[in-house]
Amino acid sequence: MALPARQQMIYWGVAGVLFLIALWLLGSVIMPFLLGGAIAYFLDPVADKLEKWGMSRVWATATIGLVATLGFVILGLAVVPLLVHQLTQLVATAPDMAQQLQVFLSEKFPSMNERGSVVYETLNSVGEAVKARGGQLAQTVLTSAMGVVNFLVFIVVVPVVTFYMLLDWDKMLTRINDWLPLDHAEEIRALAREIDRVLSGFVRGQVSVCVILGTFYAISLMLAGLNFGLIAGAIAGLLTFIPYVGAIIGGGLSIGLALYQFWGDWFSIGIVVAIFAVGQFLEGNVITPKLVGNSIGLHPLWLIFALSAFGTLFGFVGMLVAVPVAAVIGVLARAALDRYLQGRLYLGLEADDRPPAEP
Numbered sequence: 251m252a253l254p255a256r257q258q259m260i261y262w263g264v265a266g267v268l269f270l271i272a273l274w275l276l277g278s279v280i281m282p283f284l285l286g287g288a289i290a291y292f293l294d295p296v297a298d299k300l301e302k303w304g305m306s307r308v309w310a311t312a313t314i315g316l317v318a319t320l321g322f323v324i325l326g327l328a329v330v331p332l333l334v335h336q337l338t339q340l341v342a343t344a345p346d347m348a349q350q351l352q353v354f355l356s357e358k359f360p361s362m363n364e365r366g367s368v369v370y371e372t373l374n375s376v377g378e379a380v381k382a383r384g385g386q387l388a389q390t391v392l393t394s395a396m397g398v399v400n401f402l403v404f405i406v407v408v409p410v411v412t413f414y415m416l417l418d419w420d421k422m423l424t425r426i427n428d429w430l431p432l433d434h435a436e437e438i439r440a441l442a443r444e445i446d447r448v449l450s451g452f453v454r455g456q457v458s459v460c461v462i463l464g465t466f467y468a469i470s471l472m473l474a475g476l477n478f479g480l481i482a483g484a485i486a487g488l489l490t491f492i493p494y495v496g497a498i499i500g501g502g503l504s505i506g507l508a509l510y511q512f513w514g515d516w517f518s519i520g521i522v523v524a525i526f527a528v529g530q531f532l533e534g535n536v537i538t539p540k541l542v543g544n545s546i547g548l549h550p551l552w553l554i555f556a557l558s559a560f561g562t563l564f565g566f567v568g569m570l571v572a573v574p575v576a577a578v579i580g581v582l583a584r585a586a587l588d589r590y591l592q593g594r595l596y597l598g599l600e601a602d603d604r605p606p607a608e609p
Contacts, residue, residue: 273564273571284571286411292454293318293412294419311417315409329480336481347510441581448577455541456491462537463487463496463529470525471504475518478507486526490533492554497533501526552576 272280293314300310415422430438464487471479486500504522512518556576560568590596 282407289412290415
């Protein structure tokens with residue numbers, strides 16, 4: 251006999267509260283395991299594909315690990331030092347940029363930029379503030395993810411966790427499937443399939459979009475001659491994970507840098523603008539529809555709220571779990587709404603005489 255609905259809600263509510271408490275108290279400890287699990291989930295389809303081609307699970311996992319290690323080594327040796335160098339230069343150049351903008355405004359809009367005005371004081375303080383705290387900000391950006399735990403432990407634990415979770419992924423799913431409550435097993439499996447569809451459609455697809463756009467922007471801006479093209483492209487690609495934010499911040503940063511570097515050379519400035527116009531066209535009409543789709547069920551506002559809320563409450567660990575939790579909540583909310591539209595609370599006492607409502 252199934253437990254009453256009220257008692258089930260109590261059990262699941264307690265489980266949810268315990269999960270949040272564990273996330274709050276053990277964030278720095280469980281972060282490598284969360285990140286390793288996320289990577290294993292991301293790579294599981296690749297391992298399944300290799301198995302279909304005749305590899306054993308062990309060899310498939312080892313092959314993925316070898317390729318990933320080689321990729322990270324190349325990235326660490328070739329790209330990361332250049333990113334750090336450009337970021338440091340950008341911070342050092344910020345005061346000069348602010349001064350150039352101040353000169354431009356004083357020539358074009360002298361009344362707006364008089365000494366003592368709001369614009370004058372703001373621009374005068376922005377450059378010094380960036381120069382004074384820019385290094386600290388850059389260091390925080392570069393090390394915030396790694397500073398949660400010891401760096402050496404992090405880089406050792408995450409690959410090991412990823413390897414073993416990827417190796418035993420199918421076994422873990424089978425074991426969890428065997429533990430499902432028998433009265434609700436089919437319904438839970440249906441919800442799990444829907445959650446997996448949303449996560450695979452968004453996370454795997456959106457990460458691919460970020461990598462593709464970041465690479466396109468970085469290479470194109472560097473070929474266009476923009477001094478900080480690599481860091482601007484990387485920022486635009488990384489922030490593409492949050493809808494519209496990557497285009498606004500990355501485009502604004504790149505165009506602002508182009509105006510500073512190429513002022514008067516409108517052809518070069520137009521190239522930078524064209525790069526982002528082409529990137530946005532490809533993202534909206536080719537890349538995102540192909541890799542992500544338009545029916546994943548995660549509204550951009552809901553995603554931004556989840557990232558902001560979990561990032562504020564739980565830091566970097568919260569941002570790692572924000573999208574999966576948002577997907578789970580979204581699927582459960584749609585399932586609850588469907589139940590409500592099919593139930594007597596919505597249909598009323600004459601429910602038996604009315605056709606089921608469309609969700």
